[in-house]
Amino acid sequence: DADVTQTPRNRITKTGKRIMLECSQTKGHDRMYWYRQDPGLGLRLIYYSFDVKDINKGEISDGYSVSRQAQAKFSLSLESAIPNQTALYFCATSDSKGLSTQYFGPGTRLLVL
C-alpha cells in the first residue's frame, strides 16, 4: 500500500465550482504540504502544516484553503476554481527530523474549464 495517497487522481471541473483534494498518509509524519506543479515552473508550495493545530501559508496560497482534519489527513480546497488553477497538485509529508526528505503522493491532475 502507498504511504501517501491522494484522491481524486484526476478531476475536471468548471470555473466557479468548489473542489476539494484529499491527502492521507500512513507514515506517521507530523508535517504535511501541498504543492502545485506547472510546466516549466517546478513545484511551488501552497500550504503546509506542522501538526493538527498548525496551518501556514506557502508562496502561492491565494485562492486556496486547507484543513488538517487529523495527523494523517490534509485537504486542499479551491473555493471557486478558475482556469489558471489547472495544474498537477502534490501532497507531501515529512517528519520533524528529516530536514530535506519529503515523501510525495502520486498527484492529482486538475483541469478547470
Next chain:
Amino acid sequence: GQSLEQPSEVTAVEGAIVQINCTYQTSGFYGLSWYQQHDGGAPTFLSYNALDGLEETGRFSSFLSRSDSYGYLLLQELQMKDSASYFCAVPGGGNKLTFGTGTQLKVEL
C-alpha cells in the same frame, strides 16, 4: 527569498556520465537536496548535502560547494530509466522546500 537555477534540458547517451548543475541564492542555508521525477509520477528523494563535498549513492553522486552557492548531481553509467526530470531544492525553516525549475534528462541509445 530563495531561488535556484538549473539547465532546462540535458541529453546524454546510455552508459555515459552526466552532470546536472544547480546554483542557488538563499537567506539562510540548510543544505541542498535532489529529487527525481519521472513523467507523470511523483518526485522522489535522491540525496541531500549539508556540507561541502561529494556524497555517493550507487550510480548517483551529489556535490556541494557552499562558498560558491553551487551544487551538482552526477549520474554515472546512464540507463534509459534515468530519463526523468531532476530538481534541486533547498530546505527552509520547518522543512519547507523551495524547488528549482527542474532539468529534463533525456537518455538516448
